[in-house]
Amino acid sequence: MAIPEPSDHEWRPHPRQEAFMQSTADEALLGGAAGGGKSDALIADAVRLMDHPKYSAILFRRTYPELEMSLIQRSRELLSGSATYNQTRKTWTFPSGARLVFGALEHESTVHRFQSAQFPWIGFDELTSFTAYQYDFLISRNRNVHGFPNVIRSATNPGDVGHFWVKKRFIDPMPANTKAWFVRKGLDDVRVDEGTPRSRSRRYFPSLVTDNLTLMAGDPDYIYRLEQLPPRERAMFLEGNWQLAAEGLVYEGFNPEVHVVDPFPIPRDWRRYRSIDFGTVNPFVCQWWAVDGDDRLYLYRELYEAQRLITELGPEIHALTEKEHISATVADHDAQERLQLERNHQIRTIPAWKELLPGIQAVTKKLQPDIEGRPGITVFRDCVVRVDQKLRSERKPTSTQEEFGLYQWAPVTEGHAPKEEPLKKDDHGMDGTRYMVTFLERLKSRQGRFRLTGDV
Ligand SMILES: Nc1ncnc2c1ncn2[C@@H]1O[C@H](COP(=O)(O)OP(=O)(O)O)[C@@H](O)[C@H]1O
Ligand SMILES: [Mg+2]
Numbered sequence: 001m002a003i004p005e006p007s008d009h010e011w012r013p014h015p016r017q018e019a020f021m022q023s024t025a026d027e028a029l030l031g032g033a034a035g036g037g038k039s040d041a042l043i044a045d046a047v048r049l050m051d052h053p054k055y056s057a058i059l060f061r062r063t064y065p066e067l068e069m070s071l072i073q074r075s076r077e078l079l080s081g082s083a084t085y086n087q088t089r090k091t092w093t094f095p096s097g098a099r100l101v102f103g104a105l106e107h108e109s110t111v112h113r114f115q116s117a118q119f120p121w122i123g124f125d126e127l128t129s130f131t132a133y134q135y136d137f138l139i140s141r142n143r144n145v146h147g148f149p150n151v152i153r154s155a156t157n158p159g160d161v162g163h164f165w166v167k168k169r170f171i172d173p174m175p176a177n178t179k180a181w182f183v184r185k186g187l188d189d190v191r192v193d194e195g196t197p198r199s200r201s202r203r204y205f206p207s208l209v210t211d212n213l214t215l216m217a218g219d220p221d222y223i224y225r226l227e228q229l230p231p232r233e234r235a236m237f238l239e240g241n242w243q244l245a246a247e248g249l250v251y252e253g254f255n256p257e258v259h260v261v262d263p264f265p266i267p268r269d270w271r272r273y274r275s276i277d278f279g280t281v282n283p284f285v286c287q288w289w290a291v292d293g294d295d296r297l298y299l300y301r302e303l304y305e306a307q308r309l310i311t312e313l314g315p316e317i318h319a320l321t322e323k324e325h326i327s328a329t330v331a332d333h334d335a336q337e338r339l340q341l342e343r344n345h346q347i348r349t350i351p352a353w354k355e356l357l358p359g360i361q362a363v364t365k366k367l368q369p370d371i372e373g374r375p376g377i378t379v380f381r382d383c384v385v386r387v388d389q390k391l392r393s394e395r396k397p398t399s400t401q402e403e404f405g406l407y408q409w410a411p412v413t414e415g416h417a418p419k420e421e422p423l424k425k426d427d428h429g430m431d432g433t434r435y436m437v438t439f440l441e442r443l444k445s446r447q448g449r450f451r452l453t454g455d456v
Contacts, residue, residue, distance in 0.1 A: 032240020036207035038155035314345030352435035400429030
């Protein structure tokens with residue numbers, strides 16, 4: 001299929017784009033370096049069967065501004081004249097009646113709006129900006145009664161908040177350019193032989209900037225500009241390198257399918273606590289935790305925002321807490337800000353216990369599900385009060401939940417053993433979680449000794 005280019009050239013896929021577009025895998029990912037022609041390949045693949053009146057495709061970007069600036073803008077160049085665009089519905093309708101819809105999935109639970117949707121073609125651009133929950137949910141919407149193949153098509157650079165789940169799904173289990181089959185067994189994803197009932201296939205197509213012959217010819221210096229990036233970004237954007245976490249994730253046991261749940265009303269007799277990690281350039285994090293009768297912790301609300309002042313945050317913490325009774329608030333040691341909270345906003349805080357490795361061990365232990373399969377730490381889906389859009393556009397985590405999926409051990413340096421300390425990066429919700437878990441543990445052992453009850 002050839003799409004007309006604005007300048008009357010026909011859009012023709014470059015060889016890598018063509019291989020991706022011809023893939024017969026249920027799920028295909030075109031991934032790696034920036035500028036390889038990934039987004040173009042997605043649009044072109046989405047409209048391949050638009051001569052069929054019943055065909056429909058939906059292509060997602062995580063946020064509306066990104067969607068508008070990239071895919072929608074490019075689709076105007078590629079599709080104007082061949083189809084009609086409805087701005088409100090973000091939908092191209094083709095002469096046959098077939099449709100290409102654009103969507104954004106700002107919050108994890110935004111996917112619930114697609115509960116009754118059906119699309120034979122579902123696409124994600126910048127897949128690592130989405131969550132595994134969103135991807136899995138939409139797989140269940142990938143169906144049709146007209147006999148079209150049902151496929152999921154994605155494109156991405158490495159390195160955003162979804163880096164590790166995407167790597168686990170497409171990069172680690174099989175060599176690049178190889179189709180492999182998988183079935184779900186409980187929480188596990190098991191590789192199986194071709195033809196195994198209910199199996200679904202996947203294939204990863206690595207993409208390099210040199211694949212994009214148009215760009216190479218039109219802007220030969222682009223590659224040199226990528227070479228000027230700092231090493232980590234260069235590895236991701238130029239080389240399409242997925243090996244960013246040499247020493248692994250700190251909380252490997254954190255599984256969103258186990259540890260993240262849809263919110264439920266918190267019983268009145270559960271105690272509530274808050275945990276604060278200060279920051280202005282870095283995000284300020286205030287977490288609200290509820291504790292059930294078996295000492296299981298539920299993160300039910302959080303503020304996670306950079307560039308905010310205590311003068312605004314103090315009143316907001318009060319407003320959000322409303323009539324809830326908070327038994328105690330633990331906080332980072334920062335004397336200045338603790339004093340400000342106490343003096344100006346009547347929020348008294350207890351200095352957190354900050355020993356790093358024992359704290360990490362305590363959280364690791366708490367994450368483990370008990371015999372009933374229930375973990376000691378659970379996060380309410382979308383519990384962050386507002387998503388800090390600046391953090392998101394910088395591809396940084398915007399919540400404690402996202403941090404759990406990214407928090408890594410620091411690379412080994414001379415004189416240090418592996419897993420001796422975590423990378424000091426994107427760890428503000430991790431700090432807050434550690435303060436909470438260790439505070440409650442220490443409180444409990446104290447109560448055991450002194451039979452202390454009531455608030456602290
Ligand atoms: N087959 C093609 N024909 C013409 N131009 C293309 C083709 N593939 C990509 N381009 C152009 O190259 C540039 C980069 O492609 P894009 O798909 O945005 O890359 P990526 O998503 O991998 O960063 C864009 O301006 C795009 O329109
Ligand atoms: Mg792109």
